[in-house]
Amino acid sequence: MTSENAHPPVSTTESGPSSEGRSALAEFPLFKGAPAATLDVIFRHANLRRCSADEEILSRDEQAGDVYFVLRGEVRIVNYSASGREVAYAIIPAGGYFGELSAIDGRPRSANVLAVEDCLLATLTPAAFKELLATDTDIAAKVMQKLVRIIRSADDRILDLATLSAYQRVYVEILRMKKPDPVRPNSWLIYPLPTQAQIAALASTTRETVARVLSQLNHDHIAERKSKTLYIRELSKLQALAAKSQPDGKMN
Amino acid sequence: MTSENAHPPVSTTESGPSSEGRSALAEFPLFKGAPAATLDVIFRHANLRRCSADEEILSRDEQAGDVYFVLRGEVRIVNYSASGREVAYAIIPAGGYFGELSAIDGRPRSANVLAVEDCLLATLTPAAFKELLATDTDIAAKVMQKLVRIIRSADDRILDLATLSAYQRVYVEILRMKKPDPVRPNSWLIYPLPTQAQIAALASTTRETVARVLSQLNHDHIAERKSKTLYIRELSKLQALAAKSQPDGKMN
């Protein structure tokens, strides 16, 4: 259930961004359209780091405080219970960033971050990140908005964990991952479908339970899996299943 | 299990703080030692609101965005599941504030806030709060730090919910609530002990389970209840119980 470090750490760190890195940073959502002064701070302090699939980018309790910007690839933020069970917090695609918590409050890392696939990352030291926040109030506001968004989704997650059944949490997770079908309009799918173990970590349940949910959905023609994509056939039925209040009796 | 609105809403709102309110605001942790310009913004825009025990101060999905500062009293932040189960997020004592999420991102309230006891609150409109953040970078930084703290504790909570047993979550909650005994040194207690139903909402379990945990702790001489206070006799044993990894088998 725990992920193994299949590869040796082959990440490389370069000092100062290449021209490739510079243009990627200038296009980065958080920095897009920023004034020259801001970009100057970024270019002067940013470093690049490459890392390969499944590599651990940073780990819980570490004292470092760099902020990471995902230029290419995708990372997963996870934690492990005492018994080794994996709990996933988020999957961050290119254009996102992580590690800002430690940069802001100086406390150790609260989670582990793993590369889902080969990644290109830019890093800023805590000092540089703080300088950035201080020089550009626009970016500071965006960062604050992002923190608020994180809180809201964490609160949602807590509510889900506290009140939904394991089956429902899987339904909810599937609904969260759905994207509009690029080909057929008004149709939803998940591609690439994560492994059942990864879905289980997001829904805080077991791989077997995810398997059972998926079979049941398939049997009821609500969702169908074809190799690496899951087609959602009956969105409304799935939403109904996710929302159905447990026959808990009185809804007072 | 759900709290009733026993009292009619008897809250009063005053326009502009009285001298009593002014001094309370000047002493408020977030504003303490702030420059005159900042206090000026606060005094000009703050209103006072009183509300009585068990009153609902604001509710989920509302579109308002005022920020509330607890000058006196205590409030609970909660949510309800579809089936009516209460999930508590936090208890905010005097000196704390809430409602900043909606003020920052303009989205609706994500939870309900109830007065635990009679309260005196100061409020700022979203516009005033934003002006405050813009004029005083020191306060902006403090607010950001608080957001980070909220995220960290929410993440902890998610980890607890996903990996601990119901009993363990109650142990953890008890440990969180403990305060040093004001009389005897090196001794810990909880006063006033919330009702079992409230503890259950924090630990996301049932009242009965909390009762069973408390009996067991009493039986093992780990914690003893005497009317409204819980004395923790054997802190280390309690911590051990909270941390014990389930006989989950292999810790890989």
Next chain:
DNA sequence: ATTCAGATGTGACGTAAATCACAAGAAAAA
């Protein structure tokens, strides 16, 4: 093709903990 590791599907079983039900204390109201 053949092999092999990882991912998936599904039954059987055990158990933590929710649910139900009620008695007995405590505190508040009369």
Next chain:
DNA sequence: TTTTTCTTGTGATTTACGTCACATCTGAAT
């Protein structure tokens, strides 16, 4: 005081779902 309402303690019963076990499928490597 007595009465009423809110809280607490504890048994009996039920069930969701985690655990174990193994068969089958899939896709990458040889």
